[in-house]
Amino acid sequence: MSMTPSPVRIVLMATSHPGNIGAVARAMKNMGLQSLHLVQPREFPHPEAVARAAGADDILANAVVHSTMKTAIADCGLVVGTSARQRHIPFDPVEPRECARLVIDRAHEGNAVALVFGSERTGLTNTELALCNMLVTIPTSDEYSSLNIAMAVQIIAYELRLAMRNQPVLVEQVEPLATQDELELFYQHLQSLLAGTGFRDHTSNGHLMSRVRRLFNRAQVDRNEIRILRGILSALQQQRVSDRAGEV
Ligand code: SAH
16 A cells, blocks of 8 residues: 655644644554644643654654644645534535545645644634635534544544545546645735725625635635636736726
């Protein structure tokens, strides 16, 4: 069986217990995942992390520490959030098996993929969820739905392992997804164009751009599509400039 492609990374948000980071590293290594990204871990590096990692201390040694989630996912085409909660979420969550299939397919098409796990106490915040393309929930008892973070990583990573076995030998050439960085530039472009028009934000709470982001996150646009969108914005921008010149 081949290894899970390393473009699949695990991102841990603000983990409080270093022991959990070690246990996550172990779960990853068991399932053939290598790439661990930590966003503002409370204590890292830490001997407790090394102890719980057992033979997976190489994953800890290679872990990349970030100060924001944005930098941890900047080059990713697909960002998958994980959550036990069912309320107030902008997506219909998928189950780990379906999620694993999608993740492995996108990874084989050449996209970097992030699976993002929330902090032990609060889970993923709404701001963090807003940066995700989709959400996966591990089905549990209704009475107690919150798993230990390393257990959650273990289950998701195991499903990735199973999905890998069924991957097609021949992958057809498909356009890679736009990265989060490229999308960010598109949002900035759109915002700057809108700022110069009389367009009003009619959303109930003035959250136009977050609704727009949610739309594009759901759509999972590819690089070619983002080029088209940027081209449209540039054409509109140029037209405005020449209209203005005509007004003088
Ligand atoms: N009290 C928090 C629990 C966080 S558990 C909450 O209500 O969300 C820490 C992390 O483990 C979560 O952010 C998520 O990444 C993962 N996790 C725990 N249970 C999960 C489940 N049932 N499905 C998917 N992820 C889960």
